[in-house]
Amino acid sequence: MLNLIVVATALWGIAARLFRKRSTGPAAGAITFALIAAAAILATATILLVANSIRPFLVPRYLIAMAPFSAALLAALSAEVIMRHRWLVLLSLLASVTAIGLSFARQARVGQWNATATPIGEIVRRCPGTVVHVRPRWVIPQDNPPQMIMANEARVVRFGHEYVAARAGFVIEPERSAQIAANCPTLLWIEQHLPESPAKLAGWAGLPLSADQIARSRMIVGETGFVVIYPAPRGS
Known part of the structure; x- marks a missing residue:
């Protein structure tokens, strides 16, 4: 001001x-x-x-x-x-x-990472089988690689996601997990980056999602990041 x-x-x-x-x-x-x-x-x-x-x-x-x-x-x-x-x-x-x-x-009123984590927590509460994946911003090609700013950046970013997720009431998958939810949505959460195509993001994140799930996906954009919501497979 x-x-x-x-x-x-x-x-x-x-x-x-x-x-x-x-x-x-x-x-x-x-x-x-x-x-x-x-x-x-x-x-x-x-x-x-x-x-x-x-x-x-x-x-x-x-x-x-x-x-x-x-x-x-x-x-x-x-x-x-x-x-x-x-x-x-x-x-x-x-x-x-x-x-x-x-x-x-x-x-004090700015949500930052919490602005993305809060709707994720709501989705998990509605469907407890929801799988939440986190990928650091550098999973997106041409982004700055880890350790560019500080030596332990990757660990700090991971800890930040785990801490915010715990406060919002959900647990994130292990770092290299490619688990897909059977009867609930599969979420991909990325902070400190602008949104990209859900299809490209699924590929960069290594998630074996079907073309139908990708086509029906939607995105929630927060203050500093975004989450892609890939719905459960049809017939589940």
């Missing part, structure tokens, strides 16, 4: 500088710094958008890279005005605390 008080004073600072013949000293340095920060924001946004146009991957959290530059830009443009008026200092602090509180409250 933007601090509107700081944004307003930054605009005030820009307007004040436009009416000056020439900025010198700290004011000139603030302008130079602001230009550098603006260039960094533009470069970051351009790189992300170009990469996303080649292969969609962008999710809101990736934009956090621009937050420090945005804060620096606002600080450089607003500092001179704010520090000249004590009431603006207090107002800016109050607005910042309020923005942080609202952001915390919003994040």
Whole structure:
């Protein structure tokens, strides 16, 4: 959430500088710094958008890279005005605390992996024989391989799925399982990736599903992942 008080004073600072013949000293340095920060924001946004146009991957959290530059830009443009008026200092602090509180409250309501796990738990409760498979995002070709970010990434991702699944009231299959439910749906749960074709996903996950099950499948897309629901075989 933007601090509107700081944004307003930054605009005030820009307007004040436009009416000056020439900025010198700290004011000139603030302008130079602001230009550098603006260039960094533009470069970051351009790189992300170009990469996303080649292969969609962008999710809101990736934009956090621009937050420090945005804060620096606002600080450089607003500092001179704010520090000249004590009431603006207090107002800016109050607005910042309020923005942080609202952001915390919003994040506390975000489901993330739970937004995918909750409907899975509901399906399992309706049909206890449901089989739930988990595959890491790198089962999808061209995704980043494991250990790219941290040495034990694969184990951490597996633990994360097991932990969230337990809280949602269901158990996931062993890592290399290809078990298909006989009389209930077979689910494939993948986090940290955009949805793909159910047919391709079944093949990449190594699940021996029939063409009919794949054709009748449906998908639930959560906040950070998705689950493909392959129905039970006909006549079961």
